[in-house]
Amino acid sequence: MTTLAPIDQTALSTISAAVGAAALVTDEAELRYYSQDVYSNGPTVLAVFRPADKAMLARGIAAATAAGVMIVPRGGGMSYTGGYLAPAAGALLIDTGSMNRVLDINAEDMTVTVEAGCTWDKLHRTLKPHGLRSLAWGTLSGINATVGGGMSQNGVFWGAGGGTVVDAALSFEVVLADGTMVSTGSSFFRPFGPDVTGIFAADCGAFGVKATVTLKLVREGMAFAYGSFSFPDAAAFFGAMSAVAREGLASESFGFDPYLQAQRMKRESLTKDAKSLVNMMKAQGSAWKALKEGAKVVAAGRSFLDDVPFSLHLICEGRHQSAVDADMKAIEAIAARHGGKVIENTIPKILRANPFPPVNSMVGPDGERWVPVHGFLPHSRLVEGWNRIQELFDANRAEMEANGVAAGAMLAAVSRSTCLIEPVFFWPDALEDIHCRSLEADHLAKLSRFPANAKSRALVGRLRAEIVAIFRDLEATHLQVARTYPLAAASDPRAWDMLKALKALVDPRGLMNPGSLGL
Known part of the structure; x- marks a missing residue:
């Protein structure tokens, strides 16, 4: 263990007394690991705090901030915008990975409540036997990425036809800088009055640390249709993707430029395709349909994108096969109007059957x-x-x-x-x-x-x-604002003053992930 300065040792002792030494990681190699994200290395943290539940989370935060220690919350560690990299050495990094329970599935009211450290993959697997999923249900890194991290950083992929993951949130329990807990609103309706849940959504941990998250549920799709298309250039690609989006025809709509799709096709082997194929076939429902779809994937091999400039991949899902087939026919017509050509739909099939692959x-x-x-x-x-x-x-x-x-x-x-x-x-x-x-x-x-x-x-x-x-x-907006994207410059000055006032209210000493969001 690294020798600490007296002030750091005193702070660490204070935190340890509040939560127990077993909840703190101080090994030097582990601290270096937790002080880096996918893109950058940050200053080394004082310790990693792994709370077992929300009560311990609150005690640890209260003890740390009382000792003047910065708090840096970390989800699954899959981000790359400095969201959990402290601005200076000596912060307490919070890893909620042990707070990973699915607390309540309310199929009657169509809500689910989870601890913040629950991964999107675990939530999806837990809900699947009930025929349910959250409204937006995670990023491709969901095998590691957590629901709490997604709510803080915001994220998008699965369910993107309806928005980003924070659009699925109903309410949070959030621990503030002084260790107090605030519930942000109704467990079944958002918003009830001004949107307090929205204040803590996409905050990158600048306002508090999420302990629990309650999400909206929807029925899992019973019928699916898949489509993939080649487009000659970016203008044709965007024209088709935008037209499909405006009509709300697809639950998922994504694509790649020529370089990235070539990289993706280099990543995996035919052996990996075969493993994915097993899951894809299981997801098709009937054995006969599984065999047919599986045969198509095998026949397509890995060369169907060799001469494709831009590729667009779409998934339609719903309750009835005739309805999703009709939506895909409408998508095919839109693609044709923009110069698109039908190609093998291997990519959306395998991705939907294996939504959270290894990272x-x-x-x-x-x-x-x-x-x-x-x-x-x-x-x-x-x-x-x-x-x-x-x-x-x-x-x-x-x-x-x-x-x-x-x-x-x-x-x-x-x-x-x-x-x-x-x-x-x-x-x-x-x-x-x-x-x-x-x-x-x-x-x-x-x-x-x-x-x-x-x-x-x-x-x-x-x-x-x-x-x-x-x-x-171009007045774009961003996810994972953290320490990379210019929120202040993009905000109305009066709205930014409101955010700064809120920060001063909930974090008067500026110890809650300082610098995140530019605050």
Whole structure:
């Protein structure tokens, strides 16, 4: 264990007296691990606090802040915007992984309450036998990502046709900086008066630490239709994806530019496809349908995207097969009007059957480092945003190639009015402990390992910052604001003053994840 300064040792003793030594991790290697996110390393934390329940969580926070120690909450550790990286050494990092119970499934009122450390994968598996799921039901990293982290950082993928994960929230129990607990509203209706739940949604832990989360439930789909389409260029792709979103035809609608889809097809082997195929076939319902769908996936192999510029993948789900088939027919007509061609629909089938796969994609297919940056734009600004980002890449092409930096993009529809553009960078660089612990061991063993590469990393950092500036100029919005996206600059000055006043009210000493959101 690292030798602590007297003031740190006194603070740690105070916290230990409140929660017990067994709830605190002080091993030096563990502290370094918990002081890094997927993209960056932060100052080393004082200790990692693993509360067993909300009462212990409240005691620990009260003891820490009384001793002047900063609080930094961490979900599943899958973020990359500095959300749980402390601004200075000596913070208490809170890992709610032991608070992972599904507390109540209320099928009559269509709600579920979980502890904040419950993963999206566990919640999905627990609800599935009941034929239920949450309204928005997690990110692709949901095998590790937690519901509490999702509510704090905000996230999007599954259920994106209806919005982001915070749109599924009804109420929270939140521990404030002084250790008091606040319940944000009704357990069955949001909002009842001003939206207090919304204040703590997407707050990146700046206002408090979530202890429990109550979510809206919907019926799991009984019928599914899948579609994949090729488009010749970005304008055609966005035109089709936006038209489908405006009509509300798909529960999931996402796609890739040529570079990223090539990377995705390099990631996994036919053996992995076969394992995914088993789950996909089980999800089809009848044995005959499973055999037919399975045969299509096997026949498609891994070459069906070889000559595809942009690919769009969609899932329709509902109660009746005739209804979802009709929706997919309408999508096919929209795609055709925008120059789209039908391709094999392997990707949406396998993803829907295996919604929370291992997080091997947090590095590149050859072991490169990986990091996204993103913006949400209205349909009317998508093509302009895309073109400006491509102009940035074109202007920096020579330097990118010289430093081994490449970029692709994931694109997705989120609700009827908004789409996501998420450029993704790959570059040769040393992997951190967080990557090595998160990847499957057999996958990690196959990867190339690169030395530390500060020059390429700095180029990625500059390009990400310039993309954020482009998005800001287009009045984009963002998830995972944390310490990366400029919330203050994007806010009405009076609204920002209101947020600062709220921060002063709930965290007068500025110890709750200071610097997050720019507060």
